[in-house]
Amino acid sequence: MKRNHTMMQFFEWHVAADGQHWKRLAQMAPELKAAGIDSVWVPPVTKAISPEDTGYGVYDLYDLGEFDQKGTIRTKYGTKQELIDAIAECLRNGIAVYVDLVMNHKAGADETEVFEVIEVDPNNRNKEISAPFEIEGWTKFTFPGRGDTYSSFKWNHTHFNGTDFDAKGGRNGVFRINGENKNWNQNVDDEFGNYDYLMFANIDYSQQEVRREMLEWGKWLVDTLQCSGYRLDAIKHINHEFIKEFAAEMTKKRGEDFYIVGEFWNSNLEACREFLNTVDYQIDLFDVSLHYKLYAAALGGRDFDLTHIFDDTLVQTHPGNAVTFVDNHDSQPHEALESWVGDWFKQSAYALILLRRDGYPVVFYGDYYGIGGPAPVEGKKEAIDPLLYARCHKAYGEQDDYFDHPNTIGWVRRGIEEVEGSGCAVVISNGDNGEKRMFLGEERAGEVWVDFTHNRRESVTIGKDGWAVFPVNGGSVSVWALPDEAEEKPAAQDLDDAEKITKDSSGKKTR
Template sequence: MINGVMIQYFEWNLADDGKHWERLKNDAAHLKEIGVSAVWIPPAYKGTFSGDVGYGAYDLWDLGEFNQKGTVRTKYGTKEELIDAINELHKYGINVYLDAVLNHKGGADETERFLAIEVDPENRNEEISEPKEIEGWTKFTFPGRNKKYSEFEWNYTLFSGVDYDNLTGKTAIYKIAGENKGWAENVDSELGNYDYLMNADVDYSHPEVRNEIINWGKWVINELNLDGFRMDAVKHISEDFIKEFLIEVRKVYGEKFYSVGEYWKDDLDTLKTYLENIGYETDLFDVGLHFNFHKASVEKENYDLTTILDNSVMLMDPIKAVTFVDNHDSQKGSALESEIESWFIPHAYAIILLSEKGYPCLFYGDYYGVGDNKSPHGWVIDKLLYVRRNNAYGEQINYFDDPNIIAFYRKGRENEINTGCVAILSNNEDGEKAIEIGKDRIGQVWEEVTGSGFEDVVIDEEGNAAFRVEGQKIAVWIPKKQ
């Protein structure tokens, strides 16, 4: 079994040139070469305008096929180009996961008038107005698609809230009033109730809404030949629906159909409860580990590296952990900005790519670059990917005994003496770690592969060796091919 790697194949500042699916197709062979086994693609359906990253989801059934919102293509290209890219990835044995934005809809076709109650944005359970008539963007008729694939249309009764009153021009959080209306109960309790996030908030208490989205899920998997979903903003969506949605699509596409959920919270108890409540139907991004990386990068030598894995899904439930360094939400200028400082990015990738536990996800911005700026880290990530493919196997032994220098040793595949690796991370000064490699390796020569220039190391007669690292750098050591 070769170690799998996911890549998030987009970042916030990609050009609105409609060429991204083409770039992805042309990159398929290279992705295979570096060991990528799955690609998380951005939301591939029509957003509010051509440059929409996809989270302002307008029409889930329009994959860049219809003239809507002033464009046929999405930011990334046409449906045909997307299918070509997916076919190319599959040719190289790479899975494709689509970003599923199911919490809200943006860019409505018409406004409607209805009764709504303004709520306190800091406590959505607290009503701060009587029911009053507002005018909201809640009517979705999708005229450009003309009922192809789905005849379903949306109106205010199918949403639970909006954030803008067209009558007064006021931006606020409005809970739509009416019989059996209200926020979903089984969502995150932040801000009292975190059902409402943005735009027109989908109300999953309606059976027809649930059916429409489940039907879309089955259709889009078939249409694009998908292997999985990345489920956006799951802490804002009814737990019952997420569970039902994944169970229903797997009835058609099998238990191996993959899912990873974005629950942006670093409270481990909350995530554990969430996994239990949805019957472990999805993996989760390891947000706690990301925040550890962020804190370590900011605090530098004052951060205790022995705590770097604390409060992580990787430690709690490694089978369910998708580990990552940064993503489009954490990168500079984003709503949830918590970008890892540049010096620590190699450290964070060494942890997620070389550890025994977790399913690592590369970020396009870290590997290729942000906007027009090429990433300074691509070369070191390539080195780490090489070690992941060839060496990072077997049991992991942690040497987390110093707040400023930690290391871990992967023993390698059984009876394959040229596998195994040692990773050492420093956040302060130069140093070294004595590592017990094993008596079966006596006399073996190990080399450092991230360009430190250190001399090779020979495993001594006790099966031990001292491996060096430069200050605030990483060093990765592997057996030298004889």
């Protein structure tokens, strides 16, 4: 049988720019596996505009830390060989590796060009605010350090449809590149009228040679790294038809088990549904709606009605395509989409994504190991580890919800025969001390359960009728389950393998 799978986002925005991150991943692979992590999402692996850049200011897609470009051979995270070695070490430990792809834009061009543009309103990109005029833009990419190795494709302004800086005038703006059949792509998010343009030199996916080059690069990258899947960055800004084509080509290249998840940062479920329809449900999406629910719950305290925590979320409506998360590098403090789930609710939030039947949960590196930078945040490994252990060993079987009180909710997982000692009862409070009477089954009568979070020290005995009352501290979570020898020192038992996706007889994705 398939064990529960759990992903870790193996970076945060301020991870040390010391070129050692790939080495850290290789060294920590056994530890991650033991904790219950069996897939990692790693940051962009391609050469960026500087050695300190997180990788989202992407310069050369074919330079994985191999060529002397932008003042460095390595990337922020290490060299190409260190990356390949880290992925191989993860796979040896049964950990799948998903590589972050930045395909929306390019930055740090090698030369400027003069070309015609029309300036548009940043708040309505369909509104022109100038007549056509010439600018000097950073749009020519010749890759002098790499030359024609791996690809001879050179980028120029005809391959982009927008940029944000006029070197001639020395000013910023949103400049749509003018030309025959040149415009914003239409199959994108409609925020700001048309959200094709995000930053830097915006890749124009209406150009066939651009699509061909990006598809070839995607195939080259997976062959080079032997990774298990991709995380696609900023896909609401990219022609959705190209994302559909890209996913189909990668699956054709690597097989049905190649996993793809996209960052479609839109909490509107209808928009998510339309996107999934467009791409034929070939990829999963991060559940942005649930993230904002968890954020609202943390802000609202006892005024937030926990019975509605999953209303209008992707995991509720599209459980087979939902990747659930509490926080990430963009939502962490002082970053672009700051919406940080407060400390008091963090463990409860992780229980909500790790211990339920639906969704593919992600543990954020910053939550687990801490955040660096100007406003450091301590890691919560000790609070998350018991939940990872419970997910790996206990959270199986039929799920019954007891969402019947605005401040105290609970659910049970009945357990399965294939996982000895499995089954659990979870109770969360955002108000006062509470309790929840829940049914586990008459076959459980007499079992004595303990709280794996150690937030409660007493034990609970399941009654003859299969019911028991499970307590929880105010503003806290408790995870009740049958104790076992490993309970006092959690260490996840070996999971199946790095394969993430199977399909049941109906064709629905399962994990």
